[in-house]
Amino acid sequence: NAGVTQTPKFQVLKTGQSMTLQCAQDMNHNSMYWYRQDPGMGLRLIYYSASEGTTDKGEVPNGYNVSRLNKREFSLRLESAAPSQTSVYFCASREQGRGSNQPQHFGDGTRLSIL
Amino acid sequence: EDQVTQSPEALRLQEGESSSLNCSYTVSGLRGLFWYRQDPGKGPEFLFTLYSAGEEKEKERLKATLTKKESFLHITAPKPEDSATYLCAVQERGSTLGRLYFGRGTQLTVWP
Numbered sequence: 189n190a191g192v193t194q195t196p197k198f199q200v201l202k203t204g205q206s207m208t209l210q211c212a213q214d215m216n217h218n219s220m221y222w223y224r225q226d227p228g229m230g231l232r233l234i235y236y237s238a239s240e241g242t243t244d245k246g247e248v249p250n251g252y253n254v255s256r257l258n259k260r261e262f263s264l265r266l267e268s269a270a271p272s273q274t275s276v277y278f279c280a281s282r283e284q285g286r287g288s289n290q291p292q293h294f295g296d297g298t299r300l301s302i303l
Numbered sequence: 304e305d306q307v308t309q310s311p312e313a314l315r316l317q318e319g320e321s322s323s324l325n326c327s328y329t330v331s332g333l334r335g336l337f338w339y340r341q342d343p344g345k346g347p348e349f350l351f352t353l354y355s356a357g358e359e360k361e362k363e364r365l366k367a368t369l370t371k372k373e374s375f376l377h378i379t380a381p382k383p384e385d386s387a388t389y390l391c392a393v394q395e396r397g398s399t400l401g402r403l404y405f406g407r408g409t410q411l412t413v414w415p
Contacts, residue, residue: 192346219400219401221401221402223405228407229407230305230307230390230404230405230406230407230408231347231390231392231403231405232405233402233403236400236401236402238400244400246402278346278347280346282401284400284401289334289335289337289352289354289394289401290401291337291349291352292337292349292401292403293349294339294346294347294348295346296344296345296346297344297345297346
């Protein structure tokens with residue numbers, strides 16, 4: 189039962205470097221989400237994707253781009269990393285069911301430090 | 304202004320000492336309220352969904368309840384393994400994409 193898998197688990201970058209965080213789910217879910225979690229703050233939505241081929245901005249999208257590669261995979265890219273993007277990044281997925289509120293299921297996160 | 308407020312920020316309980324965590328929300332209409340548990344170094348793990356005032360859900364030593372503007376997570380006779388951060392999140396009515404607004408969490412420590 190893999191669920192939501194995120195890679196890498198840890199990463200250290202220098203300011204200005206770029207990188208892509210990977211997320212894959214094996215639950216055949218339509219919707220996928222990227223959050224960041226900072227000390228003393230709640231999870232904040234960066235981007236989400238309701239289905240393959242669609243993406244929308246969340247609460248804190250600046251400095252990030254996303255790609256919904258297929259139904260399973262949703263990647264998050266930092267084009268030019270800044271120290272303010274030091275955070276723990278979580279990917280989640282959800283089955284979009286009519287008439288019900290399916291919960292989001294989370295991966296174990298990528299811990300990203302930008303020096 | 305936060306749409307979801309959790310209190311207390313941190314709670315220390317002795318094993319067996321029951322207590323409650325609070326989650327209040329200000330969204331105009333609620334489609335669903337979710338409780339998650341998060342262990343250090345892990346992602347949030349889903350516990351409960353509540354939909355309407357008066358609803359209750361139970362799982363082992365945990366019981367979640369919902370009123371019109373807040374939810375409580377009651378912990379009965381907690382054990383050290385219940386130590387974790389508990390997160391509350393709400394989905395607004397009219398949201399069909401499952402977008403959630405999270406509180407900052409309550410860090411629970413249960414000591415023997």
